[in-house]
Amino acid sequence: MILEKDYFLTGKINEECGVFGVYHVTDAASLSYFGLHALQHRGQEAAGIAASDGQAITCVKGKGLITEVFNNETIARLGGIHAIGHVRYSTEGGNEIENVQPIMVRAHTGHFAAVHNGQIVNAHELKEELENQGSIFQGSSDSEIILHLIQKEKGTFVEKIMKACNRLEGAFAFIIMTKDCMYAVRDKNGLRPLALAYLEDGYCISSETCAFDIVGAKFIRDIEPGEVVRIASDGLKSFHYTDQIQYKMCAMEYIYFARPDSIIDGVNVHTSRRLAGQILAADDEVEADIVIGVPDSSLSAAIGYSEQSGLPYETGLIKNRYVGRTFIQPTQKQRENGVRMKLSAIRSVVDGKRVIMVDDSIVRGTTSRRIVQLLKDAGATEVHVRIASAPIISPCFYGVDTSTYEELISARMSVSELCAYIGADSLRFMTMDQMRQAIGARDLCLSCFSGKYPTALFSFQSIIKTKQ
Numbered sequence: 001m002i003l004e005k006d007y008f009l010t011g012k013i014n015e016e017c018g019v020f021g022v023y024h025v026t027d028a029a030s031l032s033y034f035g036l037h038a039l040q041h042r043g044q045e046a047a048g049i050a051a052s053d054g055q056a057i058t059c060v061k062g063k064g065l066i067t068e069v070f071n072n073e074t075i076a077r078l079g080g081i082h083a084i085g086h087v088r089y090s091t092e093g094g095n096e097i098e099n100v101q102p103i104m105v106r107a108h109t110g111h112f113a114a115v116h117n118g119q120i121v122n123a124h125e126l127k128e129e130l131e132n133q134g135s136i137f138q139g140s141s142d143s144e145i146i147l148h149l150i151q152k153e154k155g156t157f158v159e160k161i162m163k164a165c166n167r168l169e170g171a172f173a174f175i176i177m178t179k180d181c182m183y184a185v186r187d188k189n190g191l192r193p194l195a196l197a198y199l200e201d202g203y204c205i206s207s208e209t210c211a212f213d214i215v216g217a218k219f220i221r222d223i224e225p226g227e228v229v230r231i232a233s234d235g236l237k238s239f240h241y242t243d244q245i246q247y248k249m250c251a252m253e254y255i256y257f258a259r260p261d262s263i264i265d266g267v268n269v270h271t272s273r274r275l276a277g278q279i280l281a282a283d284d285e286v287e288a289d290i291v292i293g294v295p296d297s298s299l300s301a302a303i304g305y306s307e308q309s310g311l312p313y314e315t316g317l318i319k320n321r322y323v324g325r326t327f328i329q330p331t332q333k334q335r336e337n338g339v340r341m342k343l344s345a346i347r348s349v350v351d352g353k354r355v356i357m358v359d360d361s362i363v364r365g366t367t368s369r370r371i372v373q374l375l376k377d378a379g380a381t382e383v384h385v386r387i388a389s390a391p392i393i394s395p396c397f398y399g400v401d402t403s404t405y406e407e408l409i410s411a412r413m414s415v416s417e418l419c420a421y422i423g424a425d426s427l428r429f430m431t432m433d434q435m436r437q438a439i440g441a442r443d444l445c446l447s448c449f450s451g452k453y454p455t456a457l458f459s460f461q462s463i464i465k466t467k468q
Contacts, residue, residue: 017101017399018042019115019194020211021084021175023182023231024202028052029078031199031215032085036066038211041259042117043089050102050113051080052179057111061086061100081202084177086115099141102177107151112178116143117207118171118192119399121457126167146174158230161185162241165228169455171250171398173223175205181232188241189248189454190225191398191445193264203231208262222265248445248454251435252400255389256297256360265441270300276388276430276438277304277358284309286384286426288354292316294371295343301388302358309356316355316375318344343371351379361389362418365409369422376423385424390432391415394451 018039022028029051036047047069048061058078062069066087086101102113120126123142126149131137135148149164150157161176161183171191176183184205186194197204197217204217212219223229225245230237249265250257260270277300291311293302296319306313320342355375362368372383391410405411409418419427430438432449447453 017086017088017115017117018207018211019084019086019117019173019175019205020207021082021115021177021182021184021205022199022202022215023082023204025200025204026081028080028083030075031204032083033066033070033075034214035204035206035211036085036087038214038259039087039207040066042207042257043087046088046097046100047086048088048100048102048115049075049078049083049085050104050177051078051083052177053080054082054180057104057113057177057179059102059104059113061102063097063100082177082180082182084113084115084175084182096140098138099143101141101143103141103144103147105147105151109151110178112176114143114147114174114176116146116172116174117194117399118173118187119397120145120168120172121170121397121455122168123170143174146172150176157181158183158228158239161228162239165226165241173207181230183231184223184229186223186225186227188226188244189246189445190265191248191250191454193249193253193258193262194223196220196223196229203236205229208258208264210259210262213261219263246454247442249441249443250398250400251389251439251444251446252361252396252448254439254441255435260297260300267439267441272439273297273300273360273388274304274307275440276435277301277306278308279304279434279438280358280386280388280428280430281305281308284386284428286356288356288382288384290314290316290349290353291356291358292350294357294359295319298358298360298388301360302356305356305358305386311356314349316346316349316357317371318346320344343374345374345378345380347378350375353380354382354384355380356384356386357424358386358388360387361392362387362410362422363392364407365413365418365421368424372423382425383423384426385419385422385428387427387429388438389430390435390446390449391418391429392448394448396448397453397457398445398447400448 020035022031032049046063047066050059060074101115104113120142126145130148150160153160153163172187173192173194197212197219199217226242228239254272258269262269291306291313293299375383393411
């Protein structure tokens with residue numbers, strides 16, 4: 001496995017990517033461009049769009065942000081009435097250009113393109129099997145495995161997709177586009193989000209509903225776990241490739257990854273984070289003057305904490321939105337300077353104050369320690385850290401870049417030890433029951449908090465056995 005992690009440099013976690021699709025709408029590539037803008041938070045390493053005019057598929061992709069890869073000329077050249085797009089953060093497979101999506105398949109049975117969010121946990125075994133049967137891979141991404149499996153199966157195209165999906169274990173939400181059809185697919189455990197909407201006389205598919213708003217699409221429903229939705233000239237048809245399904249949406253989608261204006265499996269992300277903050281404050285007896293949140297994913301929880309506690313909510317930290325990825329540097333000193341480039345404390349707000357600092361999670365601990373120090377350097381007399389999730393104690397193998405115990409500080413330290421490490425005056429986490437209460441979804445994948453995984457782990461078993 002090749003893992004490219006700015007996580008090691010920033011102390012924050014990253015999710016793999018976002019996917020977006022448009023079917024039977026004029027200027028589909030342009031709409032996909034705007035949709036990917038709304039999903040840019042899900043991946044900043046690379047972007048791509050494939051478009052079809054009903055006869056042929058054209059693809060443009062490259063490394064960088066969506067605005068760096070595309071301009072008016074490239075969007076106009078793509079055009080199309082159907083399109084799929086992708087923003088990438090690499091977990092399985094590095095950020096080589098071969099791994100940038102959409103992935104194109106040019107076969108005698110017809111060309112198609114695909115975009116994928118998630119991670120296949122039996123990828124190593126499947127790839128070895130396929131290579132032994134003569135398959136040749138262009139990149140190291142697990143997404144390519146899905147396409148090889150589809151091509152090797154027999155039957156109609158939707159039958160081939162369903163047979164391939166039954167070979168896959170792990171997390172996947174992907175869109176496949178032929179010259180005149182589109183297929184939206186979600187894994188049987190529902191680990192990654194995927195939603196469907198109306199758009200003019202056609203349809204729209206997205207990792208998050210926030211992207212529908214920017215293109216004027218009207219939400220229909222979520223793609224169900226284990227479902228394949230086929231969109232073609234004869235309308236929308238639904239197939240289920242298995243009846244062995246679970247509703248195990250990744251809890252971190254609500255806690256950290258998704259935009260607050262998205263609705264995932266019927267739950268608004270902002271509402272769940274706000275409720276998490278209220279739950280955190282309900283039995284908290286700490287004495288403080290103000291509540292602040294760490295931008296951006298923690299602001300909703302900080303508002304909820306303020307509402308419940310009666311303490312004023314203040315903007316104590318400002319995020320510099322123009323730093324981009326350049327702050328990620330290889331040396332410790334440069335990393336420390338990078339935090340100050342990205343976040344600034346407002347001295348007039350925190351000076352002389354006892355501060356409640358609400359954050360969504362602690363992974364490596366280094367970022368939390370730097371932010372606490374930043375606040376104290378700005379004059380905060382006390383910093384009490386409140387985390388709107390439980391301690392992360394186990395690796396994730398479903399598309400989040402925390403794949404070893406060594407990376408997770410809560411796997412090595414008690415809460416009191418971690419409190420001392422980050423320099424806080426006190427530290428509290430939520431319990432898993434409180435997280436379930438705040439999110440309110442049908443069920444959740446809490447494996448990174450509990451160590452209990454909803455699927456078999458195949459090649460990753462060695463990591464689990466090493467810990468045990």
